[in-house]
Amino acid sequence: MKKWAFVSDFDGTISKKDFYWLVIDTYYPEGKPLYKKWKAGEMQDIDFLSQVFQSIDQHEEQIIQDILSLPIDEHVPSFIRTVQERGGDFYILSAGTDYYIHHILEHYGIKDVPVFSNKGYYEDKNVHLSIDENHKHYSRRYGIDKSKVIAELKETYDVVYFAGDSEPDSHPAKVADLTFAKDALQDLLKENNVPYVAVDSFLQIEEFLREKGTV
Structure with missing residues (x-):
């Protein structure tokens, strides 16, 4: 078994703004009523995101420029290096899409x-999203089942930490060894009696792991 892994959600956890909000605010005002429909349970998460991401109507250079304008938690690049230097592996687990995540990682020199x-x-x-219904991590609602990914990683690592901020993260939080929760995730986990550490930033996560002697 490998020692430990740190798994983080992307939108709203690593980034300070969800990419879908950037698209809605910039290009797709019709996305606001659509957002309400989704939150009311009238749409699956993946259908909402697909519709928003297919409403940008810009050349790729512009889309990449928009992606790189997403503000991220300033401490993330150094936190990832710290995890890797201390024998941990860092993963990103997102119910959005890897398309914009890879651009951000490259931009910040995260390897x-x-x-x-x-x-x-x-x-x-x-x-566009390419969803494989036969994939072992497939979820009808989210495209990817985050709980399955965490459960699989737990077969490889002694300890799996997880960080998230919203409803899709409430499911893997039940499987991870310890969850760091931001924003709405805190109340969701409290309601479901799932233990968590409340945080606002990766700096706080690092301080917690330092005190534990993990990093």
């Missing part, structure tokens, strides 16, 4: 970070 997410690609001025 050796595998990404579990919905496959995405640029075509005809939009971002």
